[in-house]
Amino acid sequence: xxxxxxxxxxxxxxxxxxxxxxxxxxxxxxxxxxxxxxxxxxxxxxxxxxxxxxxxxxxxxxxxxxxxxxxxxxxxxxxxxxxxxxxxxxxxxxxxxxxxxxxxxxxxxxxxxxxxxxxxxxxxxxxxxxxxxxxxxxxxxxxxxxxxxxxxxxxxxxxxxxxxxxxxxxxxxxxxxxxxxxxxxxxxxxxxxxxxxxxxxxxxxxxxxxxxxxxxxxxxxxxxxxxxxxxxxxxxxxxxxxxxxxxxxxxxxxxxxxxxxxxxxxxxxxxxxxxxxxxxxxxxxxxxxxxxxxxxxxxxxxxxxxxxxxxxxxxxxxxxxxxxxxxxxxxxxxxxxxxxxxxxxxxxxxxxxxxxxxxxxxxxxxxxxxxxxxxxxxxxxxxxxxxxxxxxxxxxxx
Ligand SMILES: Cc1cc2nc3c(=O)[nH]c(=O)nc-3n(C[C@H](O)[C@H](O)[C@H](O)COP(=O)(O)OP(=O)(O)OC[C@H]3O[C@@H](n4cnc5c(N)ncnc54)[C@H](O)[C@@H]3O)c2cc1C
Numbered sequence: 001x002x003x004x005x006x007x008x009x010x011x012x013x014x015x016x017x018x019x020x021x022x023x024x025x026x027x028x029x030x031x032x033x034x035x036x037x038x039x040x041x042x043x044x045x046x047x048x049x050x051x052x053x054x055x056x057x058x059x060x061x062x063x064x065x066x067x068x069x070x071x072x073x074x075x076x077x078x079x080x081x082x083x084x085x086x087x088x089x090x091x092x093x094x095x096x097x098x099x100x101x102x103x104x105x106x107x108x109x110x111x112x113x114x115x116x117x118x119x120x121x122x123x124x125x126x127x128x129x130x131x132x133x134x135x136x137x138x139x140x141x142x143x144x145x146x147x148x149x150x151x152x153x154x155x156x157x158x159x160x161x162x163x164x165x166x167x168x169x170x171x172x173x174x175x176x177x178x179x180x181x182x183x184x185x186x187x188x189x190x191x192x193x194x195x196x197x198x199x200x201x202x203x204x205x206x207x208x209x210x211x212x213x214x215x216x217x218x219x220x221x222x223x224x225x226x227x228x229x230x231x232x233x234x235x236x237x238x239x240x241x242x243x244x245x246x247x248x249x250x251x252x253x254x255x256x257x258x259x260x261x262x263x264x265x266x267x268x269x270x271x272x273x274x275x276x277x278x279x280x281x282x283x284x285x286x287x288x289x290x291x292x293x294x295x296x297x298x299x300x301x302x303x304x305x306x307x308x309x310x311x312x313x314x315x316x317x318x319x320x321x322x323x324x325x326x327x328x329x330x331x332x333x334x335x336x337x338x339x340x341x342x343x344x345x346x347x348x349x350x351x352x353x354x355x356x357x358x359x360x361x362x363x364x365x366x367x368x369x370x371x372x373x374x375x376x377x378x379x380x381x382x383x384x385x386x387x388x389x390x391x392x393x394x395x396x397x398x
Pocket of ligand 1: 380384
């Protein structure tokens with residue numbers, strides 16, 4: 001039996017390795033090397049897995065179907081498979097990286113296995129069309145074509161297109177009868193407006209971010225936030241970004257709590273004033289926030305930085321509370337696909353048999369990885385999904 005895998009990213013490589021255990025296997029890859037996107041992951045360190053993988057970390061049009069893909073058994077056996085290939089892990093707060101801390105070494109391990117298993121890779125092969133005739137697939141690339149019995153599509157999404165993931169296969173799959181759910185940038189920064197942007201640009205601090213659509217709370221995340229001259233960024237912002245990008249025609253706001261560990265701001269402020277008697281507000285906040293951030297808070301709350309706690313009115317304390325624990329920004333945009341780490345949306349999971357990753361529209365056609373309507377939060381979940389689905393599709397034999 002002959003299997004072709006279109007796309008030599010994380011998912012396609014694992015699919016090809018598994019398929020090659022029984023089939024003659026060929027990867028058609030648009031780039032001149034495998035796993036170009038892998039090199040960029042985890043800021044070059046490749047956060048390829050997580051100790052706690054379950055469906056609560058994902059968004060999809062069908063979480064019920066996803067439950068049959070992200071099973072304990074699949075998570076366990078794919079993790080062990082990656083280990084058996086040679087990826088030795090280092091764990092940090094549940095996030096798994098290669099021990100070398102270099103994404104390059106993950107790509108190398110995968111490529112070495114591709115060579116060992118005699119998977120043929122055709123580089124610079126830009127797949128442009130697929131047809132099925134007399135039970136066989138014909139895959140057209142550049143000015144050539146190849147035929148095969150089993151076809152695995154692992155071409156990723158349209159996020160970060162300079163890595164080769166340009167969404168070329170979406171229209172082809174639609175033509176073959178698949179449902180394509182709308183595509184939005186995800187794991188990206190948020191744009192907002194306000195005088196304060198040029199002042200807070202460059203600050204990193206801990207915060208809780210809560211995203212609202214038409215005043216309805218949708219999601220909350222806590223972690224490091226990066227304040228920039230266009231808005232907000234950082235892992236916790238990335239994790240709420242798909243809600244913003246898919247609701248930009250609505251009223252999207254984010255409330256930032258710059259003191260996420262403080263339960264009651266008024267009591268906290270009173271206690272600080274007691275601990276630091278005879279200190280001005282500016283001095284009370286000195287080691288809590290950067291000077292620039294405090295200056296924004298004082299300005300927006302209309303309080304004097306040189307004031308002493310005892311001179312503050314109840315409404316001034318309430319206003320300070322509001323700007324520090326519920327700093328509200330209106331979201332006017334998100335980072336685009338050029339910079340988004342993943343894509344929300346894609347081929348509907350309802351078109352897929354979760355036990356095999358086979359299309360319900362075209363037999364012996366399998367879809368894996370980010371081309372599907374599944375996106376995870378930061379933490380290794382997206383690569384894990386790509387590896388797990390590649391593994392399932394590659395190992396299955398009709
Ligand atoms: C900057 C960045 C950092 C990230 N960091 C992390 C991280 O730390 N942890 C994590 O879990 N996830 C991370 N991700 C997300 C993760 O990289 C992707 O979810 C994952 O790579 C998807 O794997 P895939 O195999 O489905 O697609 P891809 O890795 O995108 O691979 C698709 C492959 O298909 C090829 N291709 C496309 N079209 C064609 C065609 N027409 N013909 C032939 N070949 C084609 C492409 O060239 C590419 O090689 C990050 C993403 C980015 C952009």
